[in-house]
Amino acid sequence: MQTTQHYVSLFNTLIPFLAKRDIHSLTEAVLEKEYNITQADLLILLGNSSLYVAVQAASAYHRGLAKELMICGGIGHSTRFLEENIEQHPGYNDVLTGGRAEADMLKDIFVKHWDIQESSIIVENQSTNCGSNALEAYQVLEQLQKQPQTILLLQDPVLQRRSQASFEKVWQQQDNVAVQFISFAAFVPLLKLKEGKLTYTNEAHSELCGIDRLLSLVMGEIPRLRNNENGYGPRGKGFITAVEIPAEVEAAYEELAALYPEYVRV
Helix, strand or coil: CCCCHHHHHHHHHHHHHHCCECCCCCCHHHHHHHHCCCCEEEEEEECCCCHHHHHHHHHHHHCCCEEEEEEECCCCCCHHHHHHHHHHCCCCCCCCCCCCCHHHHHHHHHHHHCCCCHHHEEEECCCCCHHHHHHHHHHHHHHCCCCCCEEEEECCHHHHHHHHHHHHHHHHHCCCCCCEEEEECCCCCCEEEECCEEEECCHHHHHCCCHHHHHHHHHHHHHHHCCCCCCCCCCCCCCCCCCCCCHHHHHHHHHHHHHCHHHCCC
């Protein structure tokens, strides 16, 4: 099927919704303006394939935007893509890959290349998906007797909204609803047409994943976010807190699902 500019605009309706940004930039001034804080209690980097997201997390911690740093992620669906990105990176290819948890590989990058002390990084390396990230992170923090009240979350942009909803659900189940989660998608992977084919508007974003995988991830997120019997919300599987999906996002998804059924996944 020939992709048209109309279909590109539909994908570009879904992607910014998924790539949740509670703040427009990750700076002390913005945190103070929006949340009346100059630093979060904790920054959590959730394991994913994008080294750019990891760099943004390391930079934010270096700049004092969080008192503590945590990296989550075991071996999951993004691990092999993270391995490939590390192996192909001219600066980070000295980090050991192969059968290692995402959190352990990312920790090595932070220690070797960002001068962050290993002892200052909280590591959770057993989780395998968004819900598992949240549950395992909570358990590690509980074991360490840490009770952060403001938590910055950085994740694969397409999974950012669901990740926050997963964390909110786990904390809610523990009657810890006073915690403020702040989502910051490090970038928004918008698309464009180039010679009749979909590609990233910013070519640098291609390190996240190939276009086919991106479209599959994007199309898989909307059904998961729904609060109905088939979704992950309270009325369905109960994995996340209720997410309000704007009408224009639902409309864009439905049109794309009819056009690209091969990308629909739940």
